[in-house]
Amino acid sequence: MNELLARLATLKELAAEVAASSIHRHEMRVLDEHEVVAVLASAAHVQRLLDAVVIEAVGEVVERTDEPVTEGRMTHRFGCRNVSELVQRATLVSPVTAARFEKAAKAVRRGVSFTGGELLEARLPALRDALGDGVVGLDGALAIAAPLMAMGARASRDAVLIADAELAAGARGEGVDAAPPACADLLRVQSQVWAAALDPDGAEPRERAAIHKRAFQLGAATDHGVPVRGMLMPEVAAQFQRICDATLSPRVEGVQFLDSESLDAEVPVDPRTQGQKQHDVLAMALGVAASSELLPTIGGAAPTLVVTVREEDLASGKGSAHVEGTTEPVAIASAQHVACSGAVQRIVFDNAGRIVALGTEERVFNRRQRRAIAARDGGCVIPGCGVPAGWCEVHHVTEHARGGPTHTDNGVLLCWHHHRFLDSSGWMLRMNRGVPEVRAPLWHDSSLRWRPVTTSKTRLLNAVLKT
Structure with missing residues (x-):
């Protein structure tokens, strides 16, 4: 045997003995x-x-x-x-x-x-x-x-x-x-x-290559969603990462309960994977951008997600909806989400498909209402979330389709994720004389108490001074 191989064989035997002593004989514990x-x-x-x-x-x-x-x-x-x-x-x-x-x-x-x-x-x-x-x-x-x-x-x-x-x-x-x-x-x-x-000029050829290879493409829609592929330029990826960091970083404060008995309540664990979290950040960023009035218009209006659904399906929560731009049907929850946070326009067809009635567009919470709700709630009201008010959507606690008014007494701030999946998350919301209250899922709070929540510094200070 070659001398190098012989020494390696000896080393392997010694390493095996060391591994056995630490793994099998637990000698590390002493x-x-x-x-x-x-x-x-x-x-x-x-x-x-x-x-x-x-x-x-x-x-x-x-x-x-x-x-x-x-x-x-x-x-x-x-x-x-x-x-x-x-x-x-x-x-x-x-x-x-x-x-x-x-x-x-x-x-x-x-x-x-x-x-x-x-x-x-x-x-x-x-x-x-x-x-x-x-x-x-x-x-x-x-x-x-x-x-x-x-x-x-x-x-x-x-x-x-x-x-x-x-x-x-x-x-x-x-x-x-x-x-x-x-x-x-x-x-x-x-x-x-x-x-x-x-190499002070080294960044230039890399920049040219990045410009040439930059791409973002949506694949064909599947039963599980729409795949994406592409290559982001470094600064674009860095910008998205900064948005993710700002949105997903652990907050020291988070949403706090106002009653002194539960100010130190344990923050619930977020069950989403990192990929799911970043997907939801992208959805949130797209929603904020579309509503910012800074993007080019389409047909004289801001780029708005158009969802069509039968009114009876929307009321019953069963059936499917259709989103302009994709051939795959989406769940009624998607239509309910859009209807809650966006604008609703009722179009009535007869049995032959002719438009027989065209309602006016009903915009939901206006800017003054959003500012007031943001001042009251501070951000997403689900404990532990911490998404700031500017990134949140306003949710009708009593659904608009069920007669819920577009009023500050019926609106709370929710991030895209908690708004989209509120019905399946186990969290419950209600309004108590214009103040939002949250009931946590049983796994998080066995008492199932309703608790007022906020990250508003003014409201938190007021609660502390009262104790």
Whole structure:
């Protein structure tokens, strides 16, 4: 057996013993806190060293696959399509991780000269040394290599070597600022700064590529919804992320109950996935934009979602509705949502389909009413939500279709999500002399008490002063 393979076999036996002692014999539980941290640091150091071995091996696979003739490639001899497939089979990692190993290997491997056969210098030699010493692992190697490699030939070799040396020194804790060894995220930031300094025009080609590839497309409607695909420009994605962060970030205050007995009530857990939350933020943003009167008009009116439904179906809650712009029918709940927060116009057809009566458009809560309700409620009234008033819709507590007036005594603020799914969420709303009250689901509040709610600073201050 080759000496390298023999040492790895010995290391594997030792690692198996260490794993058995910590996993099967629970030896970790007898350690104190400092010892647990020491184990964590030592195991991570070993992991970084093993990352270096894997990266070096992947580099050899890359080298031996770089052949013009298919039969001469290492991947072909092992029955694999490419380097990634061979790495996946040998290491049992995912395609994403295999690609990351391959990218790191290309940055630090030492190629062979075609003419003399001697070893060439690695593209990032200082990073290669840091990798071999266990200073950085796969994450750290890619954090340094990715920005520097992306510059291509736009920066001189000497300049790249200077950046490589400085970043490797920072990873070792030997940088000019004498800071402790940098983690992968900090190394990535530092490498990006070096790349920006060495290649001030580097953002321009990336900008051109982003402009060319930008896209947002709606797929064909399915029974489960409408798929989307595309590519957002970085600043557009960042803007959407900021909106998501502002809307979804945990609020210190949230919606608070006014009775002193439950001011410290536990905030309910949001059962939505992150993807569902971001979908609802997008729906909310589209609704705010459409009602802002800043968008171009269609047919002389603001871009309004048009939903058609039979009046008897809307009243009974059964049947289906149709939304202009999609062929798939939607649930009556969608029509009820639009009817509650938008405008309703009644159009009467005879049996042959002729329009025999055309009602005037009934707009719901006007701007003055919205401002007053916002001052009273502060934001979405469902406890723990925290969506601000400007992003909320006004909900008729007693439905407009059932005779509920468009009056501040019958309107409360709800975010898009809680408005759309109020009937199925378990939360109950009622108005008590013009003040909204909420009853939580049984799983959250076994007492099933009705409680006045608000995030209005004025109303909360008034409640505190009364206690």
